Amino acid sequence: xxxxxxxxxxxxxxxxxxxxxxxxxxxxxxxxxxxxxxxxxxxxxxxxxxxxxxxxxxxxxxxxxxxxxxxxxxxxxxxxxxxxxxxxxxxx
Amino acid sequence: xxxxxxxxxxxxxxxxxxxxxxxxxxxxxxxxxxxxxxxxxxxxxxxxxxxxxxxxxxxxxxxxxxxxxxxxxxxxxxxxxxxxxxxxxxxxxxxxxxxxxxxxxxxxxxxxxxxxxxxxxxxxxxxxxxxxxxxxxxxxxxxxxxxxxxxxxxxxxxxxxxxxxxxxxxxxxxxxxxxxxxxxxxxxxxxxxxxxxxxxxxxxxxxxxxxxxxxxxxxxxxxxxxxxxxxxxxxxxxxxxxxxxxxxxxxxxxxxxxxxxxxxxxxxxxxxxxxxxxxxxxxxxxxxxxxxxxxxxxxxxxxxxxxxxxxxxxxxxxxxxxxxxxxxxxxxxxxxxxxxxxxxxxxxxxxxxxxxxxxxxxxxxxxxxxxxxxxxxxxxxxxxxxxxxxxxxxxxxxxxxxxxxxxxxxxxxx
Numbered sequence: 001x002x003x004x005x006x007x008x009x010x011x012x013x014x015x016x017x018x019x020x021x022x023x024x025x026x027x028x029x030x031x032x033x034x035x036x037x038x039x040x041x042x043x044x045x046x047x048x049x050x051x052x053x054x055x056x057x058x059x060x061x062x063x064x065x066x067x068x069x070x071x072x073x074x075x076x077x078x079x080x081x082x083x084x085x086x087x088x089x090x091x092x
Numbered sequence: 093x094x095x096x097x098x099x100x101x102x103x104x105x106x107x108x109x110x111x112x113x114x115x116x117x118x119x120x121x122x123x124x125x126x127x128x129x130x131x132x133x134x135x136x137x138x139x140x141x142x143x144x145x146x147x148x149x150x151x152x153x154x155x156x157x158x159x160x161x162x163x164x165x166x167x168x169x170x171x172x173x174x175x176x177x178x179x180x181x182x183x184x185x186x187x188x189x190x191x192x193x194x195x196x197x198x199x200x201x202x203x204x205x206x207x208x209x210x211x212x213x214x215x216x217x218x219x220x221x222x223x224x225x226x227x228x229x230x231x232x233x234x235x236x237x238x239x240x241x242x243x244x245x246x247x248x249x250x251x252x253x254x255x256x257x258x259x260x261x262x263x264x265x266x267x268x269x270x271x272x273x274x275x276x277x278x279x280x281x282x283x284x285x286x287x288x289x290x291x292x293x294x295x296x297x298x299x300x301x302x303x304x305x306x307x308x309x310x311x312x313x314x315x316x317x318x319x320x321x322x323x324x325x326x327x328x329x330x331x332x333x334x335x336x337x338x339x340x341x342x343x344x345x346x347x348x349x350x351x352x353x354x355x356x357x358x359x360x361x362x363x364x365x366x367x368x369x370x371x372x373x374x375x376x377x378x379x380x381x382x383x384x385x386x387x388x389x390x391x392x393x394x395x396x397x398x399x400x401x402x403x404x405x406x407x408x409x410x411x412x413x414x415x416x417x418x419x420x421x422x423x424x425x426x427x428x429x430x431x432x433x434x435x436x437x438x439x440x441x442x443x444x445x446x447x448x449x450x451x452x453x454x455x456x457x458x459x460x461x462x463x464x465x466x467x468x469x470x471x472x473x474x475x476x477x478x479x480x481x482x483x484x485x486x487x488x489x490x491x492x493x494x495x496x497x498x499x500x501x502x503x504x505x506x
Binding site: 018019036040041043044047048051074 | 156160161165166222223224225226227228
């Protein structure tokens with residue numbers, strides 16, 4: 001249930017910030033090649049995730065390894081496991 | 093042999109129309125874009141409890157016609173400029189291969205890259221909302237934002253410049269394009285300006301007692317260039333972009349020739365940053381006439397800067413009187429459009445091109461009684477049908493900047 005909610009919130013960032021259609025957002029999609037995002041978009045993705053989940057990602061080395069939407073789901077889920085507060089504070 | 097420089101396309105984003113044709117028809121019909129801005133109530137300390145401006149409304153659909161990849165780095169000013177530039181490129185028939193061959197440039201400027209983005213980002217920083225800052229904030233704010241956004245949108249890879257000089261910005265951009273092509277550095281430019289009206293901008297003018305503010309006049313009558321009851325300017329916004337091109341280049345590709353730019357000059361007072369002075373405006377017009385190698389008697393019409401401020405109109409009127417006497421019709425479209433600041437030279441030059449095409453001089457709206465200090469000029473108060481062949485266009489800006497562009501209509505031999 002929590003993972004579904006995380007995915008929903010992450011997908012919402014892609015819809016709101018990058019104007020992608022919800023049906024495009026499948027886990028295997030590569031964010032650079034398939035969504036045509038670039039380095040400026042990644043900065044906005046990081047701040048979008050920070051804003052949405054109240055976490056700090058700017059200096060997180062794992063961010064540099066992100067290639068697919070699945071990678072983002074996994075990263076945020078890992079951060080959620082390490083930080084129970086994140087789940088407690090998830091937006092409605 | 094001196095190169096000849098022509099205009100082969102024009103586009104506007106304005107509060108009275110989204111193309112030069114729409115703008116011209118609205119102006120001719122006497123429409124006004126000036127309205128009350130209740131949404132800004134409390135943000136600008138006006139004396140009469142109301143704020144008026146002439147804003148541009150861009151629908152979400154129109155905005156989204158620019159792909160997000162390009163739009164993300166645009167504040168409103170750059171968006172206005174891109175929408176106007178699209179029209180100019182289409183009218184001129186410019187293919188992507190020409191725009192991207194290194195011989196095409198882009199000179200577009202504004203007072204501020206995007207005053208709305210300056211406000212929003214400053215507010216976010218002060219409130220420590222760093223996650224609300226976009227990666228593109230810098231690109232929306234910087235002074236040359238409109239220039240590089242338009243260049244990037246069209247794949248222009250020649251000279252890119254942005255001579256920001258507040259209300260003379262776009263006329264200096266067009267003039268600089270003319271000079272660059274004359275010097276053989278490029279074959280063509282997208283040139284003009286864009287600007288935004290926000291409470292920050294309005295408040296600055298208000299603070300200087302330059303903003304029109306009256307309990308007695310309705311919003312649409314607040315801006316009244318050369319009139320006895322003028323009491324300041326009304327801020328507007330938008331963009332005006334031209335395709336400025338070397339004549340032989342235009343002829344070879346069978347581009348439409350809307351007019352020829354035959355002269356240009358810019359100077360400054362060197363003594364004042366906030367007040368216009370007639371001597372330097374007169375000098376600027378005489379320099380432009382000399383550059384065009386024409387006499388004052390050769391001019392059919394003066395498109396004045398005339399913002400409706402008490403001092404500004406007085407000084408420009410004195411300068412025009414000294415050069416042209418009362419022989420040449422003089423008008424300003426700011427009575428209907430407000431003062432579109434850095435965009436004014438571009439938008440008003442596009443309006444002049446429409447006047448040339450239709451053989452009509454658009455009037456000074458709200459000119460009920462000519463002010464004593466503006467007397468001795470021919471100031472049309474209604475549209476006047478007459479050939480508009482050779483036109484002097486003025487822009488005057490804070491910082492003591494003056495600019496004058498002289499154009500000759502296609503009919504008159506461009």
